[in-house]
Amino acid sequence: MGEVIVITSGKGGVGKTTTTANIGVGLAQMGKKVIVIDTDLGLRNLDVVLGLENRIVYNLVDVITGSCRLKQALIKDKRYPELYLLPSAQTKDKSAVTPEQMKKLTAELKELFDYVILDCPAGIEQGFQNAIAGADRAVVVTTPEVSAIRDADRIIGLLEQGGIAQSELIINRLRMDMVKRGEMMSVEDVTEILGIRLIGVIPDDEQVVIGTNQGEPVISLSSKAGAAYKNICKRLTGEEVPFLNFEKQDGLFSRLTKVFKK
Amino acid sequence: MQKFGWKKKRTSVTIAKERLRLILSSDRVNSTPEYMERIAEELFLTVSKYIEITPENFTVQITQSDIHILLAGEKK
Numbered sequence: 419m420g421e422v423i424v425i426t427s428g429k430g431g432v433g434k435t436t437t438t439a440n441i442g443v444g445l446a447q448m449g450k451k452v453i454v455i456d457t458d459l460g461l462r463n464l465d466v467v468l469g470l471e472n473r474i475v476y477n478l479v480d481v482i483t484g485s486c487r488l489k490q491a492l493i494k495d496k497r498y499p500e501l502y503l504l505p506s507a508q509t510k511d512k513s514a515v516t517p518e519q520m521k522k523l524t525a526e527l528k529e530l531f532d533y534v535i536l537d538c539p540a541g542i543e544q545g546f547q548n549a550i551a552g553a554d555r556a557v558v559v560t561t562p563e564v565s566a567i568r569d570a571d572r573i574i575g576l577l578e579q580g581g582i583a584q585s586e587l588i589i590n591r592l593r594m595d596m597v598k599r600g601e602m603m604s605v606e607d608v609t610e611i612l613g614i615r616l617i618g619v620i621p622d623d624e625q626v627v628i629g630t631n632q633g634e635p636v637i638s639l640s641s642k643a644g645a646a647y648k649n650i651c652k653r654l655t656g657e658e659v660p661f662l663n664f665e666k667q668d669g670l671f672s673r674l675t676k677v678f679k680k
Numbered sequence: 681m682q683k684f685g686w687k688k689k690r691t692s693v694t695i696a697k698e699r700l701r702l703i704l705s706s707d708r709v710n711s712t713p714e715y716m717e718r719i720a721e722e723l724f725l726t727v728s729k730y731i732e733i734t735p736e737n738f739t740v741q742i743t744q745s746d747i748h749i750l751l752a753g754e755k756k
Contacts, residue, residue, distance in 0.1 A: 600691030
């Protein structure tokens with residue numbers, strides 16, 4: 419039986435969709451059978467980041483309402499044979515699906531896939547409730563900025579209330595040059611404030627934009643961000659991977675690995 | 681050149697962390713009633729070491745930046 423992981427953040431634009439796409443590809447490249455689901459009804463994005471926007475026929479709402487069979491809606495990525503995408507609906511809104519329906523769907527998908535990864539929309543209303551309904555685990559994405567951290571904290575509280583006790587943290591768009599100047603919060607600052615286990619740090623990387631432009635997830639391009647995503651995938655499967663060099667800061671490394679280890 | 685005086689240089693990160701501390705404690709208190717209960721419980725336990733009180737005559741109110749502890753009933 420597989421795991422259902424929701425990628426969430428509260429704040430919009432911090433990297434949930436990019437993270438979902440890259441974790442999906444990364445796990446598929448490790449030989450796992452993966453389905454990534456875009457649960458942002460009305461604002462479809464995961465397909466674009468993956469470069470699969472031309473392959474959409476049916477979507478999540480069609481599957482839930484029974485307008486089509488699951489298999490008809492799944493898009494198999496030709497580049498990554500173990501990866502499947504269930505896209506969102508562009509024309510429906512968030513009330514088209516209920517948490518109970520999502521719970522039922524993810525329970526079925528768990529039987530078919532090693533990993534079911536849900537791209538959660540920004541916010542805390544129904545879209546969020548839909549995405550977390552059937553989740554076993556949550557990965558919270560934040561950037562080292564005040565508003566993103568505030569929203570991440572709120573989300574962590576809501577996840578606990580929603581039954582997900584231990585969420586894991588990804589810090590995205592870290593800029594070591596700014597951290598050194600004292601103009602950006604460090605990995606340690608952020609993990610201390612949010613108090614959940616760190617599972618990855620992704621540096622700010624041009625290649626992410628370049629990748630999305632081309633519909634190629636950054637993990638498939640030679641890049642620092644790609645390397646970080648690869649490590650995150652390994653850690654998700656339980657492998658212990660030390661954090662990359664660029665994150666080290668005089669003794670921070672040993673403290674970081676302590677934070678990472680259970 | 682950075683001056684290493686007795687005073688630590690106040691960077692934007694220092695300010696960010698201070699602001700976040702206040703923002704988050706306020707958010708957490710407002711969004712989870714259990715959080716308030718836990719704070720009140722622990723305060724009760726601590727105060728009861730020094731003053732004889734019962735849960736009935738002990739209330740905790742947290743406003744913007746103050747904590748008021750109200751003790752009702754007879755002073756012992």
